[in-house]
Amino acid sequence: MTGARRHTLDIDSVTHRYGAVTAVAGVSLAVRAGEIVALLGPSGCGKTTLLRVVAGFVRQRGGSVRIDDQPIDHLPANLRNVGIVFQSYALFPHLTVARNIAYGLEARGRARADVRQTVDRFLEVVRLTDLRDRLPRQLSGGQQQRVAVARALAVEPTVLLLDEPFSALDKGLRLDMQIEIKRLQRQLGLTAILVTHDQDEAMSVADRIAVMNHGRVEQFDTPINVYDHPATLFVSGFIGTTNLLRGRALESSHGTTLVELAAGARVTVRTDRVFDAGAPVTLSARPEQLSLHGEPAAERWRVRRRLAVPLGPNTMHDLETHDGSTLKLVEPRLGRPVETTAEAWCGLRPDACPGLFKEEP
């Protein structure tokens, strides 16, 4: 089976409450056939609840879920044909690797020869053929999780749901598993949702990332767009490192907004958004979007250098503005010695498109 069946998953205005707690607040996501979508967000933002709704373990209060355009809301979990892998591997401890993978097939009453063939195929897919007769306790964490993935895939689910499946693994193994999932996606044409609170995992594995906060999706876009063009202040701070500068919009015209920064400069920011004159705004600039200079000029504000450290090819500066905010700035070192003079002037790099938001941090 290579890319034999590909399925779409549509989550449409799904809402769920536990008592007074709204865990999922009107989430819509259209997952394309053969796509991996990461649900990324802080603990408690509703990721697991959303997956449980799709899997059928939780009956949502509102909205609907469709696979291949067919509503599945009326189906119990065991008839949805959705594969799920949790953080804890939940393998049957007294069954061998092969028997663990066979379990779901046998429960569906598949013929022995068919079970045998499918188990062999998925042992190969997750590269565990040599370990087929081991018990779970004789495997490493990463190997156990590969068995869990094979077990979920063996029944040929339409959609694979992964709920922080690698978070118990150490860094090296986690990377191996991330590559493994990418490979399986390509090989099998998997449609999958990967829940994670690890932005690097989301960036490296997913085709698109849905960034969740307080039960809502704040942005659903490619990893690069989420990083380069965060839709909200929350997204700009949650993905990557950023500096927040408070200010006031002076005027918006022709795709730029002039901002009076509390740090003490007027800067021109490229943005499609339009702001009312006088509106409080927050500028979100990544360390690589700022530039540092030895002398004052228009659109630069004065900073005090607290620390400058070489980081491989770059220098990272730790700066303080006159109104007491700290800034991180990264610039290529280009073989120069690291400048350490206390006084400097900071500006936006001319090519930078920092985020500008109406919200305040």
Ligand SMILES: Nc1ncnc2c1ncn2[C@@H]1O[C@H](COP(=O)(O)OP(=O)(O)O)[C@@H](O)[C@H]1O
């Ligand atoms: N079974 C439950 N009963 C009551 N509240 C719950 C239950 N499960 C989750 N919650 C609450 O719903 C919110 C979302 O939880 P969850 O979906 O587990 O988030 P995440 O997976 O993003 O950490 C949290 O406030 C959590 O405390």
Ligand SMILES: [Mg+2]
């Ligand atoms: Mg969770």
